[in-house]
Each structure stands twice: as C-alpha cells, then as structure tokens.
Amino acid sequence: MKTYLSIGITGGIGSGKSYVCRIIEAMGYPVFYSDQEAKNITNSHPKAIEQITILFGKEAYIDQALNSPFIAEQVFNDPNLRLKLNEIVHPLVRDKYFEWAESSGAKLVFNEAAILFETGAYKQYDKMCLIVAPKQMRIDRVKKRSGLSEEQILERMSSQWTDEQKIPLADFVINNDEKSPLLPQINKMIQQLK
Incomplete structure (x- = not known):
C-alpha cells in the first residue's frame, strides 16, 4: 500500500522549477529531479543506450556519453524523433522515481x-504543481544559464504546452515572476498537502 503523496512539479523552460524545488528540499522534503535522472539513464542504462543508438545511429554517443548537442538538434527538428526518444527514456525515469519515492520513507515526495x-x-x-513566469523573463533566464539564442529558446518553448493549457490541469500554481514572494506560495501548498 502506498504511504506517501506524490506531487509532480512542472513548468515551461525557464519558469524556475529547479529553484522552487531547491526551496522545497531546504524545507526538508525529498525532491527527485527527472532531468538529472534522464541524463544518468541515457549515459549508463544499457537498454536506453542500445535503443538510442538504434534510433539516432553511432553519432548518438561520443566517448561513452550521450552526444547531447547532436541529439538536441535532431529532436528539435523532428517531433517524431522527440516522441520516440521520450518513449525510450521517460518510462525508465518514471520507474526510478516511484522506486525512489517508495524507499524515501517520506509522507510528501516531489x-x-x-x-x-x-x-x-x-x-x-x-497532485500537480505548475510553476509559471512571464515569457520574456523565462527567455532571459534561459539565455543567461545556457548560451542558447533567443530563437533556439523560442523553438524549445514552442515544443511545450503554454501555461494557459496547463493551468486547468494543475492543483497548485506558483507564480515565479520575482514580484510574488515564493515562500508563502510554497508554504501554502505544503500546508494544503499535509
């Protein structure tokens, strides 16, 4: 029997998901970072490596590590390839998350x-928590941390749903616009989850 509440935290590129999650972690709640786990899996899981190599060819890996720039270029130009890559990686990440959540011993896991x-x-x-922020702010944040051009960032944004599409499906919406303090919003969510 499941003994914990599982909360998904999501948001568009540059919305500040990781920042919000670091605050949640500092409050003493365990957070599983899917993107980090996906990197681990694509670099070390034999089944993932085999399937990704079949899908993208030998160029997919350089020195036993995923050739991320090559893969990114392929998937952002071909939604079908992106879908196939997600079908390889996401189930493995999800399995790892639920295994981790079960063994965490915590009542709330993110x-x-x-x-x-x-x-x-x-x-x-x-429950689902959506992190939102104004579009230009998100673009500026991603530019600062990634070295991507505005065009590349907009391309990535266009491959994700808009906040307007996601808000009706979210149980909690946290506004990370640098005007609305984050801590009261996070506290309110955690109190409601308890």
Whole structure:
C-alpha cells in the first residue's frame, strides 16, 4: 500500500522549477529531479543506450556519453524523433522515481519534470504543481544559464504546452515572476498537502 503523496512539479523552460524545488528540499522534503535522472539513464542504462543508438545511429554517443548537442538538434527538428526518444527514456525515469519515492520513507515526495502534462504522465501523481513566469523573463533566464539564442529558446518553448493549457490541469500554481514572494506560495501548498 502506498504511504506517501506524490506531487509532480512542472513548468515551461525557464519558469524556475529547479529553484522552487531547491526551496522545497531546504524545507526538508525529498525532491527527485527527472532531468538529472534522464541524463544518468541515457549515459549508463544499457537498454536506453542500445535503443538510442538504434534510433539516432553511432553519432548518438561520443566517448561513452550521450552526444547531447547532436541529439538536441535532431529532436528539435523532428517531433517524431522527440516522441520516440521520450518513449525510450521517460518510462525508465518514471520507474526510478516511484522506486525512489517508495524507499524515501517520506509522507510528501516531489518530482521535478519538464513535460508531465504534455506526455500525460501527470495522471500518475496525486497532485500537480505548475510553476509559471512571464515569457520574456523565462527567455532571459534561459539565455543567461545556457548560451542558447533567443530563437533556439523560442523553438524549445514552442515544443511545450503554454501555461494557459496547463493551468486547468494543475492543483497548485506558483507564480515565479520575482514580484510574488515564493515562500508563502510554497508554504501554502505544503500546508494544503499535509
């Protein structure tokens, strides 16, 4: 029998999901970072490596590590390839999350992941939290941390659902616009979850 509440934390690129999750962690709640786990899996899981190599060819890996720039270029130009890559990686990440959540011993566990609504994975969580921020602010944040051009960022944004599409599916919406203090919003969510 499940003894914990599973909360998905999601939001568009640059919305500040990881920042919100670090605050939740500092408050003493365990957070599973799906993107980090996906990197581990694509670099070390034999089944994932085999399937990704079949899908993208030998160029997919350089020195036994995923050739991320090559893969990113392929999937952002071909939604079908992106879908196939997600079908390889996401189930493995999800299995790892639920295994981790079970062994955490915590009553509330959080999973930070970018496209929970887009993939339909949000249905596997007890509650969903959406992090939102103004578009230009998100673009500026991503530019600062990634070195991507505005065009590349907009391209990535266009592959994700808009906040307007996601808000009706979210149980909690946290506004990370640098005007609305985050802590009271996070506290309110946690109190309601308890």
